[in-house]
Amino acid sequence: MIQGLIGRGGYGQIYYGSDATFPEDVVIKIEPIVRNGRTGKRMLLEQKILYRLQGRPHVPIMCASGHTEHLNFIVMQLLGPNIGDLKKRSPARRLGPTTVARIMIQGIAALRDVHSLGYIHRDVKPANMCFGITQNTRHVLKLVDYGMVRRYKNPDGTRRKARHRPGFRGTLRYSSARVHDGKEQVPSDDFVSMAYSGAELLLVNLPWKLVCVEDIKQAKLDFHAPNSPFLLLTGPYFSVFCGAIFSLRSDDEPDHSSLQALLSEMTGGKSLREAYDWEENYREACGSEDY
Numbered sequence: 001m002i003q004g005l006i007g008r009g010g011y012g013q014i015y016y017g018s019d020a021t022f023p024e025d026v027v028i029k030i031e032p033i034v035r036n037g038r039t040g041k042r043m044l045l046e047q048k049i050l051y052r053l054q055g056r057p058h059v060p061i062m063c064a065s066g067h068t069e070h071l072n073f074i075v076m077q078l079l080g081p082n083i084g085d086l087k088k089r090s091p092a093r094r095l096g097p098t099t100v101a102r103i104m105i106q107g108i109a110a111l112r113d114v115h116s117l118g119y120i121h122r123d124v125k126p127a128n129m130c131f132g133i134t135q136n137t138r139h140v141l142k143l144v145d146y147g148m149v150r151r152y153k154n155p156d157g158t159r160r161k162a163r164h165r166p167g168f169r170g171t172l173r174y175s176s177a178r179v180h181d182g183k184e185q186v187p188s189d190d191f192v193s194m195a196y197s198g199a200e201l202l203l204v205n206l207p208w209k210l211v212c213v214e215d216i217k218q219a220k221l222d223f224h225a226p227n228s229p230f231l232l233l234t235g236p237y238f239s240v241f242c243g244a245i246f247s248l249r250s251d252d253e254p255d256h257s258s259l260q261a262l263l264s265e266m267t268g269g270k271s272l273r274e275a276y277d278w279e280e281n282y283r284e285a286c287g288s289e290d291y
């Protein structure tokens with residue numbers, strides 16, 4: 001039963017409601033089969049990938065998927081507001097370092113869920129990360145929106161051959177410099193988008209927020225420099241974490257655990273299951289300057 005609209009994405013709509021066969025509230029994501037005279041393939045891809053990823057802790061549970069005469073649809077568990085919205089609700093317009101560290105640690109685990117199956121996400125950003133809403137899931141980060149995923153490995157585990165001119169996929173603000181250069185995306189590009197997402201949560205805005213499109217790539221490269229003032233503002237632990245990500249090469253298979261370990265001090269000893277900033281009136285985001 002559909003109860004209301006959550007939002008309209010670029011490709012379709014998301015409603016919330018209930019499903020007689022699933023114990024939690026659900027969302028129904030729909031996409032017209034034919035849009036502007038073209039057959040939409042995004043949701044078919046998302047259905048397929050979500051099906052394959054079921055059972056992974058950082059992937060939303062999908063209860064049903066299919067199509068009607070005019071629509072493709074996915075029914076999945078209802079999650080909380082996305083991290084971008086939780087940041088906007090903060091009076092300081094940012095999140096505190098122990099919260100960001102724990103979001104990143106879980107975000108890297110979510111990337112491991114996707115990468116270990118041979119896929120890359122290609123649209124990692126705060127708006128595509130949500131916590132659950134039940135007692136068991138409210139401190140578990142879920143990565144959403146699998147409509148831009150691509151297989152980067154062959155079934156035998158070798159890398160797929162890079163295409164000469166792949167079309168742009170993703171969200172420019174969070175795309176790596178390689179993606180600006182029109183290169184085929186690889187796992188390290190998902191990590192760069194994750195690092196930019198974390199920096200935005202800490203800094204209020206990314207340094208290239210108001211920069212014209214032609215200059216964004218250079219602003220990103222400036223941010224990568226070890227002595228970049230913006231990078232240093234993210235604090236000693238996060239800047240080391242970013243440094244490790246920015247030095248990844250395109251043929252690297254990044255080690256998710258060692259990247260997570262770089263953030264363990266930044267959690268301030270808080271476990272992943274302890275309260276996050278929005279559960280404590282954004283006390284940390286508003287109070288602390290140094291991390």
Ligand SMILES: Nc1ncnc2c1ncn2[C@@H]1O[C@H](COP(=O)(O)OP(=O)(O)OP(=O)(O)O)[C@@H](O)[C@H]1O
Pocket residue numbers: 006007008009010011012013014027060076077078079080081082127128130144145146147
């Ligand atoms: N399972 C869910 N529960 C609650 N909210 C969700 C869920 N899935 C997605 N959302 C919300 O809906 C928004 C859009 O979702 P999603 O990115 O999957 O749709 P989309 O049509 O691909 O959007 P876009 O084109 O903007 O990327 C997310 O930012 C998130 O806030």
